[in-house]
Amino acid sequence: DAKTTQPPSMDCAEGRAANLPCNHSTISGNEYVYWYRQIHSQGPQYIIHGLKNNETNEMASLIITEDRKSSTLILPHATLRDTAVYYCIVRVWVQGAQKLVFGQGTRLTINP
């Protein structure tokens, strides 16, 4: 699976959009970009994933650049409850159980 690079920490004001970048310059054509988050010591929570098109769900939007070498997770109206560590994970879609490989992620702090 391709390596990802994320900033170690970011701050965002409550109510503003939080934009979390991820670099995955060695991504290959059959690798998806997944985003998870971990609030305090809770279990990681799936947010969104995509292959090459931009994706949106009730939690967030995922913007993947045309060359797929980077992506941005957007939380449109951040709240205090969005304070968490956000993980960008790149992995191949294959048949069978597939592990997730977590990096250090980005610690996002939402400030009142």
Next chain:
Amino acid sequence: EPEVTQTPSHQVTQMGQEVILRCVPISNHLYFYWYRQILGQKVEFLVSFYNNEISEKSEIFDDQFSVERPDGSNFTLKIRSTKLEDSAMYFCASSVGTGGEQYFGPGTRLTVT
């Protein structure tokens, strides 16, 4: 909304003792996983399980560890003889299919003294 549950939430045990951590995955999910997170460190994969067999295991998952799906609902992780370094949060996860998103439980905090 269905969720993965884990029991107990906190387990304290003495070094050398056996522990069993329990998980109830989401009912229609077919793939099951255990991860652990030592305090202040990354979440690490331990093992994946499908069709009553281990699909993949990490180097951490040595002979002291075993997993079982004893009935149609529970998924357990057993550590035969705990060591101090096994102290960590243990997360169970499940997914409905391959390549799909994984849903994690709240974790069991294991403290080995």
